[in-house]
Amino acid sequence: MDADEQPIDTEAKRDEDAYALSTKVVAAILDSVEAGDREKLIALMEPLHAADIADLLEQIDGEERRELIQLYGREFDGEILSELEESVREEVIGFLSPQVLAEAVRELDSDDVVDLVEFLDEPQQEAILDALEDVDRAAVELALSYPEGSAGRLMQSEVVMAPEHWNVGQAIDYMRGSDRLPDAFYHVILVDPRLHPIGNVTLGRLMAARRDVPLKELTEEMFRVIPATQDEEDVAYAFNQYHLISAPVVNADGRLVGQITIDDAMIVLDEEHEEDILRLAGVGEGSISDRVMETVKARLPWLAVNLVAANMAALVIAQFEAVIAQLVALAVLMPIIASMGGNAGTQSLTVAVRALATRDLTNANVGRVIRREVLVGLLNGVAFAVVMGLVAFLWFGSAGLSLVIGGALIVNMIVAGLAGTGVPVLLDKLKVDPALASGAFVTTVTDIVGFFTFLGFAALYLL
Amino acid sequence: MDADEQPIDTEAKRDEDAYALSTKVVAAILDSVEAGDREKLIALMEPLHAADIADLLEQIDGEERRELIQLYGREFDGEILSELEESVREEVIGFLSPQVLAEAVRELDSDDVVDLVEFLDEPQQEAILDALEDVDRAAVELALSYPEGSAGRLMQSEVVMAPEHWNVGQAIDYMRGSDRLPDAFYHVILVDPRLHPIGNVTLGRLMAARRDVPLKELTEEMFRVIPATQDEEDVAYAFNQYHLISAPVVNADGRLVGQITIDDAMIVLDEEHEEDILRLAGVGEGSISDRVMETVKARLPWLAVNLVAANMAALVIAQFEAVIAQLVALAVLMPIIASMGGNAGTQSLTVAVRALATRDLTNANVGRVIRREVLVGLLNGVAFAVVMGLVAFLWFGSAGLSLVIGGALIVNMIVAGLAGTGVPVLLDKLKVDPALASGAFVTTVTDIVGFFTFLGFAALYLL
Numbered sequence: 060m061d062a063d064e065q066p067i068d069t070e071a072k073r074d075e076d077a078y079a080l081s082t083k084v085v086a087a088i089l090d091s092v093e094a095g096d097r098e099k100l101i102a103l104m105e106p107l108h109a110a111d112i113a114d115l116l117e118q119i120d121g122e123e124r125r126e127l128i129q130l131y132g133r134e135f136d137g138e139i140l141s142e143l144e145e146s147v148r149e150e151v152i153g154f155l156s157p158q159v160l161a162e163a164v165r166e167l168d169s170d171d172v173v174d175l176v177e178f179l180d181e182p183q184q185e186a187i188l189d190a191l192e193d194v195d196r197a198a199v200e201l202a203l204s205y206p207e208g209s210a211g212r213l214m215q216s217e218v219v220m221a222p223e224h225w226n227v228g229q230a231i232d233y234m235r236g237s238d239r240l241p242d243a244f245y246h247v248i249l250v251d252p253r254l255h256p257i258g259n260v261t262l263g264r265l266m267a268a269r270r271d272v273p274l275k276e277l278t279e280e281m282f283r284v285i286p287a288t289q290d291e292e293d294v295a296y297a298f299n300q301y302h303l304i305s306a307p308v309v310n311a312d313g314r315l316v317g318q319i320t321i322d323d324a325m326i327v328l329d330e331e332h333e334e335d336i337l338r339l340a341g342v343g344e345g346s347i348s349d350r351v352m353e354t355v356k357a358r359l360p361w362l363a364v365n366l367v368a369a370n371m372a373a374l375v376i377a378q379f380e381a382v383i384a385q386l387v388a389l390a391v392l393m394p395i396i397a398s399m400g401g402n403a404g405t406q407s408l409t410v411a412v413r414a415l416a417t418r419d420l421t422n423a424n425v426g427r428v429i430r431r432e433v434l435v436g437l438l439n440g441v442a443f444a445v446v447m448g449l450v451a452f453l454w455f456g457s458a459g460l461s462l463v464i465g466g467a468l469i470v471n472m473i474v475a476g477l478a479g480t481g482v483p484v485l486l487d488k489l490k491v492d493p494a495l496a497s498g499a500f501v502t503t504v505t506d507i508v509g510f511f512t513f514l515g516f517a518a519l520y521l522l
Numbered sequence: 523m524d525a526d527e528q529p530i531d532t533e534a535k536r537d538e539d540a541y542a543l544s545t546k547v548v549a550a551i552l553d554s555v556e557a558g559d560r561e562k563l564i565a566l567m568e569p570l571h572a573a574d575i576a577d578l579l580e581q582i583d584g585e586e587r588r589e590l591i592q593l594y595g596r597e598f599d600g601e602i603l604s605e606l607e608e609s610v611r612e613e614v615i616g617f618l619s620p621q622v623l624a625e626a627v628r629e630l631d632s633d634d635v636v637d638l639v640e641f642l643d644e645p646q647q648e649a650i651l652d653a654l655e656d657v658d659r660a661a662v663e664l665a666l667s668y669p670e671g672s673a674g675r676l677m678q679s680e681v682v683m684a685p686e687h688w689n690v691g692q693a694i695d696y697m698r699g700s701d702r703l704p705d706a707f708y709h710v711i712l713v714d715p716r717l718h719p720i721g722n723v724t725l726g727r728l729m730a731a732r733r734d735v736p737l738k739e740l741t742e743e744m745f746r747v748i749p750a751t752q753d754e755e756d757v758a759y760a761f762n763q764y765h766l767i768s769a770p771v772v773n774a775d776g777r778l779v780g781q782i783t784i785d786d787a788m789i790v791l792d793e794e795h796e797e798d799i800l801r802l803a804g805v806g807e808g809s810i811s812d813r814v815m816e817t818v819k820a821r822l823p824w825l826a827v828n829l830v831a832a833n834m835a836a837l838v839i840a841q842f843e844a845v846i847a848q849l850v851a852l853a854v855l856m857p858i859i860a861s862m863g864g865n866a867g868t869q870s871l872t873v874a875v876r877a878l879a880t881r882d883l884t885n886a887n888v889g890r891v892i893r894r895e896v897l898v899g900l901l902n903g904v905a906f907a908v909v910m911g912l913v914a915f916l917w918f919g920s921a922g923l924s925l926v927i928g929g930a931l932i933v934n935m936i937v938a939g940l941a942g943t944g945v946p947v948l949l950d951k952l953k954v955d956p957a958l959a960s961g962a963f964v965t966t967v968t969d970i971v972g973f974f975t976f977l978g979f980a981a982l983y984l985l
Contacts, residue, residue, distance in 0.1 A: 085886045108744065110763045118887040231729070240730040243767070245708055262725040266694070267703040281571065299792060300573045302785050304706070322765050325788050329762060332795040333876060336802065340872035341865060347877040347891055354898045355905075358869050362902060365865045369858040370913065376857070380850045387843045390853035394839070394860060394969070395832040402804060402828045406821050409803035413796060414810040423548045424581040428810055435817045439825060450833065506857070 080111050080118075089119065092127045100130055113142035116151065117348045128154045137163035141171045145178055147348050152183055161190030168242075169198040170215040170323065177203060177212060201316070210294050211287035213327065214308040214317030217241035220248045221274060223257055228270030230260070245304045245320070249274055254314045256284055256307040284309050287316055291327045296418070298324035335416060338494040339409065341365070364499045372397070372506035379514035382522060388455045389517050392464055396513045399443060400471035400505030407432050407479025408497045415487050416494070429480050436476030440469035459521050467513035471505055478504040543574050543581075552582065555590045563593055576605035579614065580811045591617045600626035604634045608641055610811050615646055624653030631705075632661040633678040633786065640666060640675060664779070673757050674750035676790065677771040677780035680704035683711045684737060686720055691733030693723070708767045708783070712737055717777045719747055719770040747772055750779055754790045759881070761787035798879060801957040802872065804828070827962045835860070835969035842977035845985060851918045852980050855927055859976045862906060863934035863968030870895050870942025871960045878950050879957070892943050899939030903932035922984050930976035934968055941967040 084103065091099040104112060116124055116139070128135060128151060135155060140163055143151060152160065164172055164187050172191065176184045176199065188196055198216040205211025219240060221230050230247055234240060247265065249258040258278030268277055281301050285294055285308045297303060298321055305320045337343065341361030349357070376383075376393070383389050411428070414420035420428060444465035452461040482500045483493035547566065554562040567575060579587055579602070591598060591614060598618060603626055606614060615623065627635055627650050635654065639647045639662070651659055661679040668674025682703060684693050693710055697703060709722040721741030731740055744764050748757055748771045760766060761784055768783040800806065804824030812820070839846075839856070846852050874891070877883035883891060907928030915924040945963045946956035 080884070080886075082885045085884075108764055110765075114882065115886075117882060118884055120887075120890060234729040237730070240726060242726070243724055244726045245767075261706055262729070263703060263705070263707045266697040266725065267700070299788060301571055302573075304708075304785070321784050321788065322767070325762060325784065325791065328788065328792065329795075332792075332799075336795075336799050336872060336876060339799070339803070340868050342869045342872055347873060347882045347887070351894055351897050351901070354894065355901045358866070358898065359902060359905065361869070362862065362865060362906060365861060366858070366906060366910065369861040372861075373854050373858055376854045380854065383853045384847065384850045387847045387853075390846045390850075390856075391836050391839045391843065393853075394857055394973075395829070395836055397857060398828060398832040398835075398965075398969070399825065402825060403821070405803050406805045406824070409800060409805055410810060413799060419577065419580060419810050421543070421548075421581055422545045423543075423578075424583075424810070427583060431814055431817065434814050435821065438814070438818045439822060442822065443825065443829060447829065502861075506861070510857075 080107075080115055085115060085118070088115065088127070089123060092123060092130055095130065097130050097132070100127070101134055104131065104134070109136065109138035110142045112139045113144075117144060117147050121150065124151070125154050133159055133162070135159055135163055137165070137167040137171070137175075140164070140175055141167060144346055144348065146346065146350075146353065148175070149179065149183070152179070157186065160186065164190050165192070165195075168215055169195055169202065169217070170213065172199050173202040173212055177207065205287050208291050209287060210285045210289045210291060210308050210319060211316070213291050213294065213323050214287070214319050215241070215323075216317045217244075218248055218307070218315065218318045219244050219246075220250045220254075220256075220315060221260075223249045223251055223275060225249075225274050226270065227265055227268045227272045227274065227277070230265060230274055231270070243320075244318075246279075246318075247274070248307050248315065248318070249278065250315055256309065256315050258282055259305070259307070261304075282306075284313075285319060286311075292331055294319060295324045295327040295331060299328060331416075335412070335494045338492065339412065339498060341498060361499070365502075368499055368503040368506065371503060372510055375507050375510045376514065379510075379518060382514055382518045385522060386460075386517065388457075388460060389514060392451060392460075393510055393513055395447065396464065396467050396471055396509040397506045399468060400475045400509040401502045403436060403439065403472045404475035404479040404501040404505045405498070407436075407476050408483055408493075408501050411480045411483040412493045412497060415483060420484070425484055429477065429484075432476035432480045433473055434476075436473040437469065440472035443472070444468045457521075460517075463513065463516040463520060466516055467509065470512045471509040474508045475501070475505050543570075543578055548578060548581070551578065551590070552586060555586065555593055558593065560593050560595070563590070564597055567594065567597070572599065572601035573605045575602050576607075580607060580610050584613070587614070588617050596622055596625070598622055598626055600628070600630040600634070600638075603627070603638055604630060607809055607811065609809065609813075609816070611638070612642065612646070615642070620649065623649065627653050628655070628658075631678055632658055632665065632680070633676065635662050636665040636675055640670065668750050671754050672750060673748045673752045673754060673771050673782060674779070676754050676757065676786050677750070677782050678704075678786075679780045680707075681711055681770065681778065681781045682707050682709075683713045683717075683719075683778060684723075686712045686714055686738060688712075688737050689733065690728055690731045690735045690737065690740070693728060693737055694733070706783075707781075709742075709781075710737070711770050711778065711781070712741065713778055719772065719778050721745055722768070722770070724767075745769075747776075748782060749774075755794055757782060758787045758790040758794060762791060794879075798875070798957045801955065802875065802961060804961060824962070828965075831962055831966040831969065834966060835973055838970050838973045839977065842973075842981060845977055845981045848985060849923075849980065851920075851923060852977060855914060855923075856973055856976055858910065859927070859930050859934055859972040860969045862931060863938045863972045864965045866899060866902065866935045867938035867942040867964040867968045868961070870899075870939050871946055871956075871964050874943045874946040875956045875960060878946060883947070888947055892940065892947075895939035895943045896936055897939075899936040900932065903935035906935070907931045920984075923980075926979040926983060927976065929979055930972065933975045934972040937971045938964070938968050 088100065088103050091103060140148060176187050202212055246259040246261055248256050250256050259282050260274050260277045261279060264277045283297055283303060283306050285306050287308050287310050303321065305318050307315050308317045308319055310316045343357040411420060447468055448461035448465035451464045452458060478501045483497045486493040486496055551566050554566060603611060639650050665675055709724055711719050712721040713719050722745050723737050723740045724742060727740045746760055746766060746769050748769050750771050750773050766784065768781050770778050771780045771782055773779045806820040874883060910931055911924035911928035914927045915921060941964045946960045949956040949959055
């Protein structure tokens with residue numbers, strides 16, 4: 060840790076391919092599949108992590124996927140299945156022989172099996188459950204009894220618990236004597252006689268303490284018990300906000316039924332983010348490996364909403380046909396007003412949607428935030444009104460047109476700030492996901508207001 | 523764990539306020555500040571987690587913030603500072619007396635101090651470093667010697683290591699005898715005589731093994747060593763992809779200098795996502811607690827780019843002024859083409875930008891993805907061409923106009939799929955962040971192509 064060994068770079072090294080599959084490896088694997096060379100395939104796949112093999116399977120096409128899996132045969136392991144995204148996973152399960160599938164799932168932890176089977180068709184689900192040992196099957200079925208997207212689905216049933224009156228020595232002796240410890244765990248959960256969790260002791264603290272110290276004196280300050288029915292989004296928020304590593308999950312009676320660890324919470328957080336980004340762009344559940352018809356279906360609804368909105372805007376323009384016929388320059392300039400309003404609205408709404416998701420926008424500051432957005436809209440509006448007024452004057456030589464476009468820009472950008480924040484806040488209060496619906500509303504508002512003020516000002520002052 | 527205790531709900535419970543600060547608590551705290559009632563303030567703040575106090579400080583206005591902090595006085599602790607976002611943090615540090623600040627930072631881990639000071643002005647940074655003990659100051663200064671955004675800045679210097687030839691008993695005795703174990707750790711890192719890390723043993727596995735088992739036999743299969751200069755984004759990707767809990771960090775000579783734990787990686791992942799969402803919407807580094815002028819400055823560049831793009835589209839329309847003057851219905855309908863193209867383009871580009879970020883879009887599948895996007899554009903284009911053709915016919919009674927708008931829609935939606943995928947891929951190859959720049963390019967392309975084909979078809983076939 061000598062300070063003189065420090066590097067002299069001034070920027071962090073960004074190696075694009077630091078962890079990705081290299082193009083070379085992918086090509087070599089596909090070659091071996093084409094040549095039907097099983098030994099070479101196995102040798103090439105051996106050093107790869109299951110997550111990388113899953114990525115590979117997602118990136119190649121359906122035919123190559125089938126051939127690869129059939130050639131790979133019994134080498135296929137359960138973790139690859141867990142790592143695959145849903146649309147590809149179902150297809151891959153169909154390619155596996157029943158024996159390979161059964162062996163693959165038997166290696167998995169209960170939470171991974173739940174994740175695997177929860178969205179499968181009945182027959183595929185049954186086939187997998189049948190392959191499990193009874194105790195594992197019971198754990199999976201308990202988890203499946205909790206609602207979709209709940210903590211109960213996310214938890215693993217394997218926990219290490221200790222009675223609240225134990226001391227460090229007893230806990231260590233118990234753990235060292237037990238032959239059924241989970242593979243990875245970070246806490247010993249203290250429970251009362253009714254199996255209600257009352258505290259967490261980290262393994263590190265256990266290691267550092269004397270044998271006669273009561274466990275109760277070592278519990279972490281930050282302790283949160285998660286109800287099994289709680290939404291996984293709230294679980295991820297709690298882990299992120301309070302820096303939890305693992306937390307006990309309880310049933311309706313408050314009894315310990317499992318635990319959730321930070322790596323599961325990280326996956327949920329990742330998925331929630333992904334969902335928010337895609338919803339903001341009107342791409343329901345899109346993924347790069349969906350097939351054409353799935354993609355068309357996923358994107359069509361949003362485009363249909365947009366078509367209706369665009370036609371409403373067109374109706375506004377139609378009211379001013381006579382004005383446009385007299386001054387065609389209006390038709391040239393009017394998309395600029397709509398475009399600037401739409402972009403400013405998208406900026407405001409994105410900040411608002413994110414702040415709602417991270418709970419940074421609350422009743423305590425909503426008034427202040429809206430005032431700020433309106434003020435930002437006004438200032439940006441004035442700045443661009445000056446620029447665009449000048450452009451319009453130079454282009455069409457009309458001071459009147461300059462004033463009209465400037466005025467419309469200011470109005471529309473204030474409205475963009477107002478709608479961009481107000482619409483998501485309102486949708487959130489109505490329990491509609493603001494990421495999903497705000498975009499269509501806000502751009503409809505800015506389009507309609509933009510065309511109406513621009514053409515309306517023109518009708519009033521230019522003719 | 524009885525299965526009959528399962529809940530009967532069919533949907534996970536989503537409690538909006540499960541973890542957020544309640545409006546009541548916020549109001550009570552502000553009341554106590556206004557009344558200058560220090561004891562009441564301390565009593566109300568006592569049960570709150572530092573992260574929640576930070577959220578509270580972000581949500582109230584500047585004046586309330588100052589009064590609260592001055593009243594709270596010496597109760598203020600370092601963790602609140604770590605949890606604050608940058609813009610508010612700098613202001614809060616200014617409110618704290620030197621003694622309170624010094625005491626606050628002395629409680630923090632080295633990685634939190636680094637996070638705190640790395641973006642502060644020189645004098646504020648010095649004040650904090652001076653408050654640290656020598657050994658902590660050295661750790662912070664080592665971290666600061668690594669580039670911004672690197673693993674070296676993210677790591678904590680506290681690790682637990684063991685020589686590779688030790689067995690379980692030796693490791694346990696060492697840990698139980700040591701009085702300087704970190705507060706939270708999950709692995710014992712095996713090192714060779716030159717302090718190069720060669721494997722990780724989880725504490726759980728250590729607990730489960732017999733005392734005479736060599737540590738070497740217990741190392742985790744998944745082991746990754748992180749160079750201190752590696753980009754934190756790559757670090758977060760590795761933790762997420764390979765489900766790491768902690769990983770050793772090494773200097774240029776391969777010597778162990780610290781470790782990164784999953785909670786740090788989770789924070790980076792969260793920030794990267796946030797950045798991507800905001801960049802896609804053209805909101806540089808926006809946050810809900812930025813002040814008006816900061817927000818105006820952050821949003822102006824993107825709006826300026828959009829103004830240029832909108833004027834280019836207007837120039838295209840201007841070429842067809844004579845056509846529009848003859849048929850004003852064109853001015854009514856033309857924004858529909860641009861709007862549909864823009865939305866379809868945003869859909870494609872968002873999926874592509876995300877897939878690039880998660881490394882799911884690579885050389886192996888880029889050709890297939892582009893073909894798919896073009897096909898999706900064609901199919902959606904045909905669907906909406908039929909609908910919009912019908913609407914236009916009913917509205918304006920012209921079969922020619924129907925065909926023109928339908929044809930332009932199909933062309934523009936194919937172009938949207940092509941540009942929506944091609945532009946981000948190209949920017950990525952040019953090492954420009956596709957999240958930042960794709961939006962402006964793609965909507966410019968769809969606007970220009972949309973107006974040009976629609977008005978061009980009209981000029982050719984309708985006049």
